[in-house]
Amino acid sequence: MTGLDKILKHIEENAVANAEAVINEAKREAEKIIADAEAEGKQRCDEIKKQSELSVKASISRAQSAATLQEKKLILEAKQQIITDIILDAKNYLLDLSDEEYFKIIISMIKRYALPEAGQILFSKKDFKRLPEQFEDFINSTLTDKIGAALKISKETSDINGGFILIYGEVEVNCSFDALFFAAKENLQDKVRALLFE
Known part of the structure; x- marks a missing residue:
């Protein structure tokens, strides 16, 4: 190499x-x-x-x-x-309710809401047609504890679904079931809620 x-x-x-x-x-x-x-x-x-x-x-x-x-x-x-x-x-x-039971409730409502003065009461067309005989006299006989209270049943009817309207001159007191249930709605809701859910 x-x-x-x-x-x-x-x-x-x-x-x-x-x-x-x-x-x-x-x-x-x-x-x-x-x-x-x-x-x-x-x-x-x-x-x-x-x-x-x-x-x-x-x-x-x-x-x-x-x-x-x-x-x-x-x-x-x-x-x-x-x-x-x-x-x-x-x-x-x-x-x-039957007419008898219904008008018993109406009478107790009238006693509660009538004012101690003369006025008129208006019913729905349905209720006006089924008013008991001598109902105006009966109403006034139940108002004896309210001095001056006297109600005349109006020939006019109101567009309500049960209950009545009281008229005292320019003042109207709406006692229709719709108005009363609406006014008591919160209280009724509270009672039903307590009864069902508490």
């Missing part, structure tokens, strides 16, 4: 050794980069998972709150409807 061959062989061996060293260093660097990337990827995955879990919990909590609120609203609406129906049933009960 000539001197040149030896030099070339030595240079080749050095180049191979250097190349292997560079390749090994590159492999180590690549493995380190891969390991770091995997660690960072795992950490990011854990963070995303944790954030997702928190987001899901928050969404579930909001959904539960909304569902609870909706449930309370529906229960309240149902209770209100039940109360309204009971009050309407009570009014319809009065309207469906």
Whole structure:
């Protein structure tokens, strides 16, 4: 082997050794980069998972709150409807009474709402047609404890659904069932609510 061959062989061996060293260093660097990337990827995955879990919990909590609120609203609406129906049933009960029972209630209402002065009383067209005989005399005989009270049954009728209207000059006292139930609505609702739901 000539001197040149030896030099070339030595240079080749050095180049191979250097190349292997560079390749090994590159492999180590690549493995380190891969390991770091995997660690960072795992950490990011854990963070995303944790954030997702928190987001899901928050969404579930909001959904539960909304569902609870909706449930309370529906229960309240149902209770209100039940109360309204009971009050309407009570009014319809009065309207469906026999003539005798109906006019007994009308008399007790007249005693309560009549003023101690002369006036007129108006009924609905339906009630006017079914007034008991001598009803005006009967009304006035029940008002003896109110000095000066006297009521004349008007030939005019009123567009009401049960009850009556008292007229004293310019003053009207609306004693129709609709007006009385409306005026007592809150009180009636409270009583029905207490009876049914407390």
